[in-house]
Amino acid sequence: MKLSEYWHCFLGIQTREWLRFWQQRTRFASALVRPLLWLVVFAAGFRAVLGISIIPPYDTYITYETYIAPGLCGMIILFNSMQGALSMVYDRELGSMRVLLMSPLPRPFLLVTKLLAMGVVSVGQVYVFLLLALLVDVEPPLWGYVAVLPALVLTSLMLGALGLLIATWIKQLENFAGVMNFVIFPMFFMSSALYPLWRMQEASPWLYWVCQFNPFTHAVEAIRFALYLQWNGQAFGITAAVTVVLALLATAGFQPQRTRILGTRTG
Amino acid sequence: MKHLIKTAALFSLISLSLPVTASLAYVSNEKDNTISVIDTDAMTVVDTIPVGARPRGILLSHDGTRLFICASDDDTVQVMDLATRKIVDTLPSGEDPEQFALAPDDRHLYISNENDAIVTVVDVKTKQVLSQIDVGLEPEGMAVSPDGKWAVNTSETSSMLHWIDTETFTIKKNIVVGQRPRHVEFSRDSKIAWASTEVGGTVHVIDVDNLKQIRELTFDVPGVNPDRVQPVGIELTSDGRYAFIALGPSNHVAVVDAKTYEVLDYLLVGSRVWQLDLGKNEKYLYTTNGVSGDVSVIDVGRLKVIKSIKVGRYPWGVVVDPAS
Numbered sequence: 001m002k003l004s005e006y007w008h009c010f011l012g013i014q015t016r017e018w019l020r021f022w023q024q025r026t027r028f029a030s031a032l033v034r035p036l037l038w039l040v041v042f043a044a045g046f047r048a049v050l051g052i053s054i055i056p057p058y059d060t061y062i063t064y065e066t067y068i069a070p071g072l073c074g075m076i077i078l079f080n081s082m083q084g085a086l087s088m089v090y091d092r093e094l095g096s097m098r099v100l101l102m103s104p105l106p107r108p109f110l111l112v113t114k115l116l117a118m119g120v121v122s123v124g125q126v127y128v129f130l131l132l133a134l135l136v137d138v139e140p141p142l143w144g145y146v147a148v149l150p151a152l153v154l155t156s157l158m159l160g161a162l163g164l165l166i167a168t169w170i171k172q173l174e175n176f177a178g179v180m181n182f183v184i185f186p187m188f189f190m191s192s193a194l195y196p197l198w199r200m201q202e203a204s205p206w207l208y209w210v211c212q213f214n215p216f217t218h219a220v221e222a223i224r225f226a227l228y229l230q231w232n233g234q235a236f237g238i239t240a241a242v243t244v245v246l247a248l249l250a251t252a253g254f255q256p257q258r259t260r261i262l263g264t265r266t267g
Numbered sequence: 268m269k270h271l272i273k274t275a276a277l278f279s280l281i282s283l284s285l286p287v288t289a290s291l292a293y294v295s296n297e298k299d300n301t302i303s304v305i306d307t308d309a310m311t312v313v314d315t316i317p318v319g320a321r322p323r324g325i326l327l328s329h330d331g332t333r334l335f336i337c338a339s340d341d342d343t344v345q346v347m348d349l350a351t352r353k354i355v356d357t358l359p360s361g362e363d364p365e366q367f368a369l370a371p372d373d374r375h376l377y378i379s380n381e382n383d384a385i386v387t388v389v390d391v392k393t394k395q396v397l398s399q400i401d402v403g404l405e406p407e408g409m410a411v412s413p414d415g416k417w418a419v420n421t422s423e424t425s426s427m428l429h430w431i432d433t434e435t436f437t438i439k440k441n442i443v444v445g446q447r448p449r450h451v452e453f454s455r456d457s458k459i460a461w462a463s464t465e466v467g468g469t470v471h472v473i474d475v476d477n478l479k480q481i482r483e484l485t486f487d488v489p490g491v492n493p494d495r496v497q498p499v500g501i502e503l504t505s506d507g508r509y510a511f512i513a514l515g516p517s518n519h520v521a522v523v524d525a526k527t528y529e530v531l532d533y534l535l536v537g538s539r540v541w542q543l544d545l546g547k548n549e550k551y552l553y554t555t556n557g558v559s560g561d562v563s564v565i566d567v568g569r570l571k572v573i574k575s576i577k578v579g580r581y582p583w584g585v586v587v588d589p590a591s
């Protein structure tokens with residue numbers, strides 16, 4: 001297999017993802033409403049809460065808006081990845097994914113490329129969110145917007161791989177509510193997205209440990225540190241390692257025609 | 268190679284013997300009985316010097332060579348030589364000195380003595396008490412106008428500004444302001460004085476020529492209970508553009524347009540922000556945050572808090588040496 005064929009395939013999948021994004025412009029906008037509501041409404045009530053201690057990577061006291069912005073970046077990617085994974089279930093049986101998987105290129109390559117394409121769209125949304133966050137004085141250093149890119153891509157790969165893995169277990173398309181309740185919400189709430197971990201530790205030690213074992217915590221911290229031009233090797237390393245493990249599991253387990261579509265078993 | 272090592276050794280010797288050119292800020296730590304020295308370029312504490320008991324008000328001589336420290340619980344004013352960082356002198360201060368002000372000639376020091384309801388005037392050179400002036404109850408804030416004509420004292424319980432003629436050491440006028448006036452700051456041209464009231468939550472702007480109030484400012488920090496808005500320290504930029512007001516336990520510094528008296532912004536700093544200093548070049552504003560035990564640095568050009576530096580317990584006053 002020639003390199004150019006891989007490239008051709010890569011471009012094809014990317015283009016298709018952007019086309020899909022363009023066709024679903026309203027979904028893009030509505031996906032931004034959720035984190036913005038958190039930022040503007042939820043955070044407003046806690047404005048002064050965090051002006052108590054300084055934690056890395058921050059150099060001084062910060063507003064709650066500033067604290068949760070990296071977590072909300074993670075939230076955008078989390079929702080997108082789960083939605084993307086669900087759409088892959090659908091695509092796997094009826095849509096273009098089925099055509100894609102007929103490609104002679106290795107399946108792991110196809111899947112990772114697909115995850116990357118989804119990630120690029122998510123990252124675009126995160127940047128729009130960060131620009132809007134400027135309006136509520138969330139102002140990371142200018143170079144932070146560049147430095148955060150690898151962390152965002154890595155996070156989207158990790159959560160995309162997780163979504164893919166979940167998609168291999170999902171038997172029905174209507175299960176997004178279940179994914180929300182059992183994956184998205186616990187991952188988001190039991191992480192450092194909303195509160196710093198020292199606060200969790202004060203509230204309950206077991207919750208603190210749950211947060212520590214939640215890979216989403218480390219993804220959020222990787223984003224947070226990068227956005228403020230600091231390197232957090234631990235967060236980045238854990239996120240990368242989890243990404244590799246999940247991607248291996250997901251690509252190994254991704255088999256077409258195992259899903260019950262439209263009420264009849266097709267496999 | 269040998270030659271290289273020799274040259275390197277020589278260079279390191281030269282660099283060691285060079286005078287320290289870093290600009291420094293000095294912070295009095297009320298509970299630790301120390302002065303923290305901050306390198307304002309590196310924004311780190313480079314030295315901690317033990318001083319008398321409960322250091323609060325601090326000020327620099329106008330020539331920038333000496334630091335005056337109110338050692339409140341030692342009932343004295345200490346004088347530190349900044350070149351050696353040693354206490355070289357103590358001055359009589361009356362009981363429990365908290366705030367003081369030095370006349371532009373570096374000679375007359377005005378000290379408020381809270382318990383005795385007096386202002387003590389000390390000649391720094393002869394170490395003689397020149398006068399003790401009766402003022403209102405619990406005198407607190409102290410300021411001398413840059414032209415040296417006026418000394419102003421605030422009395423907390425009487426809620427007054429006492430205007431003392433520096434020629435005769437007598438009170439010429441009392442102006443009633445909000446509850447618990449804390450601090451007075453003059454504009455560089457000595458024409459305007461700003462006075463903060465801690466419990467009243469107000470800042471009063473006084474026209475010095477006719478000693479009349481021209482404006483009363485109030486503050487409304489978003490998301491903060493009005494009870495916690497307690498104005499204390501004031502700093503004015505020399506170009507007359509901004510006034511910065513430390514708002515105590517609201518943990519914010521108000522940025523006020525010094526021409527229109529409009530509040531432009533509230534900047535989040537540490538807990539119970541107390542006193543402020545701009546330094547000579549007015550690039551950064553330094554704030555002491557008593558409860559959180561740190562000093563926040565505000566970039567004056569961008570009006571952003573850029574760093575908070577841990578110092579001792581209960582930092583009270585801050586001054587930046589004129590070199591910076």
